[in-house]
Amino acid sequence: MSVRxxxxxxxxxxxxxxxxxxxxxxxxxAKHNRGKFILRIEDTDLERHSxxxxxxxxxxxxxxxxxxxxxxxxxxxxxxYRQSERREIYKEHIEKLKEKGLVYECFCTTxxxxxxxxxQLERGEPPRYTGKCRNLTEEEKEKLRKEGRKPVLRFKVPKxxxxxxxxxxxxxIEISSNQLGGDFVIVRSNGMPVYNFVxxxxxxxxxxxxxxxxxxxxxxxxxxxxxxEALGFKVPQFAHxxxxxxxxxxxxxxxxxxxxxxxxxxxxxxxxxxxxxxALLGWYPKDGKEVLSMEELIERxxxxxxxxxxxxxxTTKLNWLNQVYIRQYPLNKLTELTIPYLKxxxxxxxxxxxxxxxxxxxxxxxxxxxxxxxxxxxxLFLRDDIEIEPEAxxxxxxxxxxxxxxxxxxxxxxxxxxxxxxESFKALVKEVGKELKAKGKNLFMPIRIGITxxxxxxxxxxxxxxxxxxxxxxxxxxSLSQLKEIA
RNA sequence: GUCCCCGUCGUCUAGCCAGGCCUAGGACACCGGCCUUUCACGCCGGCGACGCGGGUUCGAAUCCCGCCGGGGACGCCA
Numbered sequence: 383m384s385v386r387x388x389x390x391x392x393x394x395x396x397x398x399x400x401x402x403x404x405x406x407x408x409x410x411x412a413k414h415n416r417g418k419f420i421l422r423i424e425d426t427d428l429e430r431h432s433x434x435x436x437x438x439x440x441x442x443x444x445x446x447x448x449x450x451x452x453x454x455x456x457x458x459x460x461x462x463y464r465q466s467e468r469r470e471i472y473k474e475h476i477e478k479l480k481e482k483g484l485v486y487e488c489f490c491t492t493x494x495x496x497x498x499x500x501x502q503l504e505r506g507e508p509p510r511y512t513g514k515c516r517n518l519t520e521e522e523k524e525k526l527r528k529e530g531r532k533p534v535l536r537f538k539v540p541k542x543x544x545x546x547x548x549x550x551x552x553x554x555i556e557i558s559s560n561q562l563g564g565d566f567v568i569v570r571s572n573g574m575p576v577y578n579f580v581x582x583x584x585x586x587x588x589x590x591x592x593x594x595x596x597x598x599x600x601x602x603x604x605x606x607x608x609x610x611e612a613l614g615f616k617v618p619q620f621a622h623x624x625x626x627x628x629x630x631x632x633x634x635x636x637x638x639x640x641x642x643x644x645x646x647x648x649x650x651x652x653x654x655x656x657x658x659x660x661a662l663l664g665w666y667p668k669d670g671k672e673v674l675s676m677e678e679l680i681e682r683x684x685x686x687x688x689x690x691x692x693x694x695x696x697t698t699k700l701n702w703l704n705q706v707y708i709r710q711y712p713l714n715k716l717t718e719l720t721i722p723y724l725k726x727x728x729x730x731x732x733x734x735x736x737x738x739x740x741x742x743x744x745x746x747x748x749x750x751x752x753x754x755x756x757x758x759x760x761x762l763f764l765r766d767d768i769e770i771e772p773e774a775x776x777x778x779x780x781x782x783x784x785x786x787x788x789x790x791x792x793x794x795x796x797x798x799x800x801x802x803x804x805e806s807f808k809a810l811v812k813e814v815g816k817e818l819k820a821k822g823k824n825l826f827m828p829i830r831i832g833i834t835x836x837x838x839x840x841x842x843x844x845x846x847x848x849x850x851x852x853x854x855x856x857x858x859x860x861s862l863s864q865l866k867e868i869a
Numbered sequence: 870g871u872c873c874c875c876g877u878c879g880u881c882u883a884g885c886c887a888g889g890c891c892u893a894g895g896a897c898a899c900c901g902g903c904c905u906u907u908c909a910c911g912c913c914g915g916c917g918a919c920g921c922g923g924g925u926u927c928g929a930a931u932c933c934c935g936c937c938g939g940g941g942a943c944g945c946c947a
Contacts, residue, residue, distance in 0.1 A: 392947045424947060492945065499944090508871035509943060534945050552874070553886095561872050563943055570945040577947050600873060601942040624875080631939060659881095662896090666882055672896055689882075692940065696880045699897045709910090749909055759909095822906045830907075838908040 385417025386591050389443075389450075390581070392424040393435035396642040397442035399695065400596060400626045400634060403660045407623060408594045409448045410661070410683035420588060421453035423464045426580055442643040445653050447676050460588040465580050472575045475583050475613055476535065476568070484612050485568065487533035488515040489526040511536070511564030535569035537579075537609065545604040550592070550621035551688045557604050566605055582606050586615035594621040594685070597692070598633075621685050624664050625692040634695050641695075650723060650753025652711065655704040663693045673706055701751045708747050717743045720756045727757030729764045741848060745840055759840065763848060766857055768835040770864055778831060778865065784824060785865055788832040790814050792858040795851065802851045804843040811842075832861045 389405040391397070412419040421443070423436055440455065452458025462468055479485045488511075490498075499509040516538070518526075526533075543559035568579040585593060600622050610617045628638035640646060646656050658674055666689070667674065667682040674682070708716065717740045724731045731739055746759035770778075778784045791814045798806065815825045830842055833854060839845070846854060 390947090394947090426947080488945095495944085503870065506870045510871095532945095555873075557873065561943090563872095567945055572945080574945085576945070581947085596941095597874070598941060599947090602947090622874085625940065627940075629880090633941075662881060664881090668883095670883075670895060672881090691875055691882095693882090694880060696897090698879095699881060702897055705910095824906095826906055840909090841905090842907095 384591065385412060385415040386420060386589055387412045387417065387594055388420040388422050388585065388588065388590050390422040390424045390584075390595075391439055393432065393439060395432070395435040395438060396644065397439060398634075399641050399643065399646075399660070402442060402446065402643050403626065403663055404594065404596055404623060405443060405448055406446065406657060406660050407665070407683075407685075407688070410679055411592065411594060411621075411685055412451075413680040414683045417591070418451040419448070420458070420460070420590070421450035421463065422584060422588070423454055423466075424577065424581070425464060425466045426574055426577060438644070445643065445647055446657050447653055465584065468580070468584065469574075471587065472580055472583055476575065476579075479537070479568075479612060482612065484538050485535050486516055486538065486565075487518070487523060488536045488565075488567070489518070489523070489531045489533050490514060491531065508561075509563065511566070513565055516565065532571035534567045534571050536565040537568045537605075537612070539565050539605075539608065545607055547603060547607060547617070547620055549600075550594075550619060550685050551624070552597075552600070552622055552690050555600065555603075559604070559608070562605055568609075578602055578605050579609060582609040582613065582615070585618060586610065586613065590618050592619045592621060592685075594623065597622045597625050621688070623688065624690060626663060627692050627694045629694060629696065631692075631694065638695070640697075646700075650755070651700065651704050652707045652719075652753075655700065655707040658707075659697075659700040659703050662699070663695070664689050673703065705751045708750065708753075711747075713740050713744050716747060720753055720760075723753045723756050724760055724764065727761070729757055729761060731760075731764060734764065738848070745844055745848070749840070762834050762836070762839050762845065766853055766860070768857060768860065770831060770835045770861060771837070774831040774835060774837050777827060777837065781824065783818060783820060784828040786818055787814060787820050787825060787828040788858065788862060788865075790818060791829050791832065792855070792862065795855060795858070798851065802854065803847045807843045807846040832858050835861065 387408045389408050391401050391405075409419050411417075421439075423439070425436075436454070443450070450456065452460060452463065454461075454463040457463075476485070495511070498512070502509045515533075515536070523533075539559050539562050541560065544556050545559060546554065546556040549555050566578065567576055569575045584590075603620055603622075607617055626634045628634045630638075634641055640649065643656075647653070654675065657676060658672075658679070661674065661679050661683075662672065665683070665687055668684075668687065669682070671678070671682075717736075720743055721731050734742075742760060742763045743756075746756065746763075749759045750756055778788075791810065794810050794813060795802070798810065802810075811825065811829060814829075815821050818825075826842065827837065830839065831837065833842070833845065833849070834857075849857075
């Protein structure tokens with residue numbers, strides 16, 4: 383049997399990390415089994431659907447490196463891939479159920495149903511539809527219609543049936559049909575069929591072999607199995623992924639902070655790190671290797687290794703992974719991705735030769751965890767109008783000799799023949815130290831401050847070489863004049 | 870309330886199905902040391918968990934029962 387899985391998000395305008403993980407696991411499962419990964423847009427609820435929102439889904443998946451074999455934009459033999467375009471197909475199958483006498487019209491209004499639910503809850507009963515309209519006569523229906531009521535279509539849930547299915551993650555699950563909340567709606571009063579119905583029709587017609595989705599769908603599964611059977615379809619295999627929780631162990635939501643894929647992209651996480659992190663949320667490779675590329679993930683991914691317990695979404699590990707990926711990323715690509723962050727911080731990376739910029743990124747990448755940290759470190763290289771930080775100033779003022787160190791270093795640098803590089807820089811510092819009898823912190827820190835205005839940063843010789851003599855001199859002059867003003 | 874799912878270090882997890890190799894392993898975080906005349910990186914080390922109670926067994930994180938705790942679902946949302 384060939385493997386066909388689908389990711390079927392509803393276009394809400396943002397891609398939640400939970401959805402992203404569902405997509406990823408579907409993708410990994412499909413590719414591991416040389417199967418197809420299908421994208422289907424669940425937009426039956428018309429009011430909520432918009433073109434823009436569909437684009438958000440495409441972009442998130444693309445960013446993550448997930449490619450779909452069939453979908454609304456790329457086509458395929460099982461289309462259309464948008465539920466809003468499949469109405470005729472649904473109609474056909476609804477007719478089938480009508481003919482079999484498995485559905486009936488229900489005229490209860492939303493308010494009536496809500497009231498009923500509330501009362502049931504107050505009595506401590508589970509909320510359920512009582513089947514009030516199940517045996518309406520034609521005359522009664524006519525009367526209700528005349529009142530202006532538009533009926534919904536409900537599916538007749540059989541009594542006392544135990545519905546069983548083998549979940550690939552959770553194991554055997556069984557539930558009584560009496561527990562389903564009564565006859566459920568499959569067509570709204572406006573004629574649009576409801577999720578539980580269309581998902582069955584679509585999955586069956588698209589020949590989906592494995593339905594892999596979030597755990598919150600477990601309670602829908604028995605209803606859907608009933609529909610598969612009623613429609614004469616083969617029931618697919620199910621796999622319900624554990625929930626992703628917030629730090630307080632409740633379902634992850636916006637109040638827990640960043641939860642959309644876009645936010646992670648904007649914060650400067652690399653897609654490879656993000657995907658790697660998501661994969662580790664509820665799944666673990668047999669060989670224990672944790673830093674894995676998409677190819678390596680595909681190679682190792684087994685649905686049976688998915689943990690059945692929910693996972694807390696904690697980004698500390700993501701941060702670590704991002705650091706790892708930043709350090710091993712191709713330098714030209716990393717530079718490309720970093721430039722927008724530098725610009726946003728008011729720096730002008732374009733004023734410098736690309737080759738030189740890459741060298742700079744190559745040095746500072748060791749220091750940052752996300753791309754948005756880049757300006758903080760790259761600033762040292764990209765702007766010369768530095769100001770001495772208060773902390774640094776305090777350090778210099780504690781000991782007059784410290785300022786002398788800067789002055790002498792400046793003089794010596796000016797007298798230097800040719801361009802400066804790491805070795806000559808070190809030699810120069812050494813000379814200054816000898817002449818002024820300064821060493822350790824008293825020697826290096828003033829020079830650092832003279833050049834950068836800060837008390838910490840990248841290694842001085844490297845910084846000096848990349849900056850070059852001319853810029854070093856300019857910076858030292860600037861710092862010196864700042865010190866003079868204060869004195 | 871009812872049903873369903875889940876419960877191993879702070880977090881992600883390995884081990885559980887096929888009980889002894891588990892004085893419970895790894896990763897991240899945290900703490901300490903080394904390296905670096907700063908910070909970071911790197912290296913070394915440390916802290917730290919089987920929810921509780923019964924039972925079965927020579928032996929239980931692993932099997933059984935109960936309890937407790939957490940989560941989810943109960944929509945003309947998906």
